[in-house]
Amino acid sequence: MQQQYPFKEIEQSAQTYWETNQNFGASEISDKPKYYCLSMFPYPSGRLHMGHVRNYTIGDVLSRFHKMKGFNVMQPMGWDAFGLPAENAAIKNNTAPAKWTYENIEHMKTQLKQLGLGVDWNREIATCKPEYYKWEQWLFTELFKKGLIYKKTSTVNWDPVDGTVLANEQVIDGRGWRSGALVEKRDIPQYFMKITAYAEELLSDLDKLDGWPEQVKTMQRNWIGKSFGCEVEFPIIGQDGNLKVYTTRPDTLMGATYVAVAAEHALAAQAAQNNPALADFIAKCKRGSVAEADVATAEKKGMATGLFVTHPLNGEQLPVWVANYVLASYGEGAVMAVPAHDERDFEFAIKYKLPIIPIFENTVWRTRELSRPRDDYEYYEFENKKWKNWYSEKNEVITINSGCYNDLFPEEAFDKIAADLEKKSLGKKRTQYRLRDWGVSRQRYWGCPIPIVHCEKCGEVPVPAEELPVVLPENVVMDGVGSPIKKDPRFYETTCPTCSGKATRETDTLDTFFESSWYFARYASFDSTTAMADERANYWLPVDQYVGGIEHAILHLLYARFFNKLMRDVGLIKNDEPFTNLLTQGMVLKDGTKMSKSKGNTVDPQELIDTYGADTARLFMMFAAPPEQSLEWADSGVEGANRFLRRLWKATYDHVELGQIAAYTTGDLSAEVKAIRLQLHSTIEKVTDDYGRRHSFNTAISSVMEMMNALAKLEGNDEITRSVRQEVLQNVALLLSPIVPHICQAIWAELCPQSHILEAGWPVADQSAMVQDSVEYVIQVNGKLRGSINVAKTETKDALEKLALQQPFVQKFIEENMSVRKVIVVPNKLINVVVG
RNA sequence: GCCCGGGUGGCGGAAUUGGUAGACGCACGGGACUCAAAAUCCCGCGCAGCAAUGCGUGCCGGUUCGAUUCCGGCCCCGGGCACCA
Numbered sequence: 001m002q003q004q005y006p007f008k009e010i011e012q013s014a015q016t017y018w019e020t021n022q023n024f025g026a027s028e029i030s031d032k033p034k035y036y037c038l039s040m041f042p043y044p045s046g047r048l049h050m051g052h053v054r055n056y057t058i059g060d061v062l063s064r065f066h067k068m069k070g071f072n073v074m075q076p077m078g079w080d081a082f083g084l085p086a087e088n089a090a091i092k093n094n095t096a097p098a099k100w101t102y103e104n105i106e107h108m109k110t111q112l113k114q115l116g117l118g119v120d121w122n123r124e125i126a127t128c129k130p131e132y133y134k135w136e137q138w139l140f141t142e143l144f145k146k147g148l149i150y151k152k153t154s155t156v157n158w159d160p161v162d163g164t165v166l167a168n169e170q171v172i173d174g175r176g177w178r179s180g181a182l183v184e185k186r187d188i189p190q191y192f193m194k195i196t197a198y199a200e201e202l203l204s205d206l207d208k209l210d211g212w213p214e215q216v217k218t219m220q221r222n223w224i225g226k227s228f229g230c231e232v233e234f235p236i237i238g239q240d241g242n243l244k245v246y247t248t249r250p251d252t253l254m255g256a257t258y259v260a261v262a263a264e265h266a267l268a269a270q271a272a273q274n275n276p277a278l279a280d281f282i283a284k285c286k287r288g289s290v291a292e293a294d295v296a297t298a299e300k301k302g303m304a305t306g307l308f309v310t311h312p313l314n315g316e317q318l319p320v321w322v323a324n325y326v327l328a329s330y331g332e333g334a335v336m337a338v339p340a341h342d343e344r345d346f347e348f349a350i351k352y353k354l355p356i357i358p359i360f361e362n363t364v365w366r367t368r369e370l371s372r373p374r375d376d377y378e379y380y381e382f383e384n385k386k387w388k389n390w391y392s393e394k395n396e397v398i399t400i401n402s403g404c405y406n407d408l409f410p411e412e413a414f415d416k417i418a419a420d421l422e423k424k425s426l427g428k429k430r431t432q433y434r435l436r437d438w439g440v441s442r443q444r445y446w447g448c449p450i451p452i453v454h455c456e457k458c459g460e461v462p463v464p465a466e467e468l469p470v471v472l473p474e475n476v477v478m479d480g481v482g483s484p485i486k487k488d489p490r491f492y493e494t495t496c497p498t499c500s501g502k503a504t505r506e507t508d509t510l511d512t513f514f515e516s517s518w519y520f521a522r523y524a525s526f527d528s529t530t531a532m533a534d535e536r537a538n539y540w541l542p543v544d545q546y547v548g549g550i551e552h553a554i555l556h557l558l559y560a561r562f563f564n565k566l567m568r569d570v571g572l573i574k575n576d577e578p579f580t581n582l583l584t585q586g587m588v589l590k591d592g593t594k595m596s597k598s599k600g601n602t603v604d605p606q607e608l609i610d611t612y613g614a615d616t617a618r619l620f621m622m623f624a625a626p627p628e629q630s631l632e633w634a635d636s637g638v639e640g641a642n643r644f645l646r647r648l649w650k651a652t653y654d655h656v657e658l659g660q661i662a663a664y665t666t667g668d669l670s671a672e673v674k675a676i677r678l679q680l681h682s683t684i685e686k687v688t689d690d691y692g693r694r695h696s697f698n699t700a701i702s703s704v705m706e707m708m709n710a711l712a713k714l715e716g717n718d719e720i721t722r723s724v725r726q727e728v729l730q731n732v733a734l735l736l737s738p739i740v741p742h743i744c745q746a747i748w749a750e751l752c753p754q755s756h757i758l759e760a761g762w763p764v765a766d767q768s769a770m771v772q773d774s775v776e777y778v779i780q781v782n783g784k785l786r787g788s789i790n791v792a793k794t795e796t797k798d799a800l801e802k803l804a805l806q807q808p809f810v811q812k813f814i815e816e817n818m819s820v821r822k823v824i825v826v827p828n829k830l831i832n833v834v835v836g
Numbered sequence: 837g838c839c840c841g842g843g844u845g846g847c848g849g850a851a852u853u854g855g856u857a858g859a860c861g862c863a864c865g866g867g868a869c870u871c872a873a874a875a876u877c878c879c880g881c882g883c884a885g886c887a888a889u890g891c892g893u894g895c896c897g898g899u900u901c902g903a904u905u906c907c908g909g910c911c912c913c914g915g916g917c918a919c920c921a
């Protein structure tokens with residue numbers, strides 16, 4: 001055995017060994033329970049970043065741990081290969097997106113292999129390959145035929161100078177990132193998937209996901225946003241027809257003092273026809289980005305349309321305003337405004353001097369301040385221009401200023417008003433989801449072509465299965481102005497599959513979330529040429545453990561859940577949900593912000609691997625923070641991880657230099673050696689729990705470090721001590737091997753040359769080594785730590801109380817005028833003497 | 837703005853079900869070894885104090901024998917907001 005820790009040699013030879021012996025090839029033929037461990041596949045940006053190292057190490061630790069526990073493990077890897085950065089890089093470097101992408105894949109694959117992942121590389125997929133995207137084109141046509149995909153117009157960011165659609169990311173402060181031109185909103189026809197048809201199931205099935213973090217489920221619930229409310233119709237004065245709004249608070253209808261519509265609303269356009277100022281205002285609203293965050297944080301602005309509507313209950317005239325805070329895409333694109341009980345309406349009403357009528361009064365407040373005149377408190381609240389939410393779900397408020405609806409609790413008012421509206425045919429109760437259908441059309445090149453042919457005679461015709469895939473040409477020139485396939489007649493000129501007449505292909509491509517919504521199923525059927533997913537998918541699915549960044553908590557995970565249900569409903573797979581257990585990894589931050597290429601604050605993991613080796617990189621990543629927390633990157637600390645591995649190597653070297661010995665099985669031990677065995681087996685128990693249940697890799701590592709620190713202090717080279725040392729080192733190699741597999745394989749080979757670590761299995765704690773007959777009690781006086789005592793485990797509560805009171809460090813704190821009020825004994829832990 | 841997280845020594849973090857705050861590691865200081873340096877090993881290390889002891893988990897308040905942990909109200913930081921992936 002070499003005296004120095006030769007990480008390069010060790011890692012190289014371990015990786016070659018795994019590849020030669022195909023140790024991580026996954027097969028469906030096995031007696032063992034299956035364990036499908038999936039890490040979110042990378043976008044091939046060029047080089048591995050720290051987030052990747054963290055993500056794939058976590059996945060690998062869980063995979064290797066379960067393999068050792070006796071599971072039939074599959075851990076695949078692939079490439080989420082379509083996307084915007086490839087186009088940008090292509091323009092910048094004067095190359096084709098495909099070439100750039102494939103080169104990146106090659107490089108990153110080498111890097112991933114250097115990390116020593118137990119991945120089945122035979123199943124590798126890249127989403128930009130026709131044999132992959134063929135199947136999503138097939139699914140698209142099936143869903144199109146089922147009516148789950150439809151076309152409608154929707155709003156995009158339009159750069160008037162470059163003449164191109166921009167992603168939200170490409171809009172900076174309302175301007176195009178390249179041209180600097182003020183971005184406009186433009187409506188264009190696009191394909192949508194009816195995810196709303198699955199809203200209820202996507203919501204209710206969250207309750208089945210016991211293995212998901214509560215946080216993620218809550219975010220998804222709120223995103224789907226099921227609400228119970230009411231449609232309310234306001235007859236438009238001087239016109240036929242009503243203005244329809246949706247509200248979750250019909251109980252506040254008597255407090256409505258105006259109605260507001262989005263700039264995109266039909267009524268706004270109508271009013272603007274002979275009102276140039278309004279037309280100008282609407283045009284201004286249509287500037288800027290379509291991102292909701294931008295809309296919601298913009299200063300509230302509005303303009304009266306000159307139109308009025310009739311309040312459906314009291315018949316009063318309410319003005320119709322156009323307001324930039326009303327979202328066109330939610331509800332009806334119009335709201336009834338109740339300034340007294342909605343913060344945004346309040347702000348708007350103050351700004352434009354619109355009336356504010358409070359229709360709730362806090363019952364608690366009313367009782368307390370009954371003598372105060374009502375006008376006075378209204379003045380008091382509003383003069384300070386502070387909106388105060390008196391409304392509460394707990395029936396602490398009661399209606400006022402509401403005519404025949406006075407003196408009601410909110411729920412009573414809700415029902416009564418809804419009933420009256422229904423009687424007048426001016427409204428009815430309605431369940432509403434915040435979730436919107438998913439627009440999947442992109443006016444970009446580097447994506448999966450939408451398999452639709454446009455025929456003048458036959459309309460939109462899905463490409464028949466036998467003609468799939470519609471192949472995206474890869475050898476293209478990106479000139480920065482629009483998508484190459486939109487300008488290439490060889491791509492778009494075709495014949496209609498139905499009538500054989502002249503027709504054109506759709507030149508939009510699919511949102512790249514499309515590819516990542518079903519790849520988990522493809523890994524199981526990676527080489528099938530006859531189906532998107534075959535019976536092997538039903539063996540491996542659902543994924544037992546999914547690992548990925550918290551930033552995907554909503555969109556990606558929701559779309560993947562949606563696709564799983566779509567694939568189930570076309571008969572491909574049987575499971576309802578794709579991911580049984582989810583681990584959302586925290587972000588790797590630097591200088592307090594997300595480490596990302598666009599922010600230019602990345603640390604290259606390659607340097608780390610070159611200098612210290614993959615094991616050090618993996619150990620440090622797992623040790624620095626628990627996986628779900630964000631990890632603030634600091635260069636120092638890596639050294640400490642490397643130091644530990646060198647110590648582990650040295651300890652093994654010192655031990656094996658004295659000759660081979662079998663691990664301890666039986667025989668009398670000194671107290672000191674017995675304590676080492678106690679610690680070892682407690683550590684096995686703790687580490688097993690940390691990996692399996694808690695996913696707390698940092699504490700697993702620290703308890704192994706403590707074990708090694710204790711072992712270092714153990715002296716003596718007699719046979720029995722050496723046999724215990726052998727036992728400790730063997731178990732440490734096993735316990736750490738999911739995290740640092742290369743060094744553990746190497747030291748195992750030195751400790752036990754006749755066997756291989758991959759055959760050894762996960763260790764089980766020896767309960768007999770953990771038997772203790774005394775226990776340490778911490779003693780507090782009035783909750784403050786004052787000392788501790790070591791007593792026999794069998795001691796009774798009475799005896800413990802007496803013993804505690806006898807201690808001088810307890811007596812010291814009982815002053816003369818004090819008496820012992822009570823003594824609290826927490827078994828095996830603590831005694832608290834309460835005096836006073 | 838809305839939804840979801842987080843805040844503990846100089847730093848990363850630990851404390852698993854309300855029961856010893858600061859495990860483990862980094863950095864730092866002191867010492868040993870060395871001609872010297874690196875590496876390694878040993879000791880110290882929340883703050884104040886000579887000490888006894890007191891204070892201390894973002895801030896304010898509450899519940900409890902006991903609160904980093906539970907409750908109410910704030911402040912700050914991070915993630916997501918539907919075309920970054």
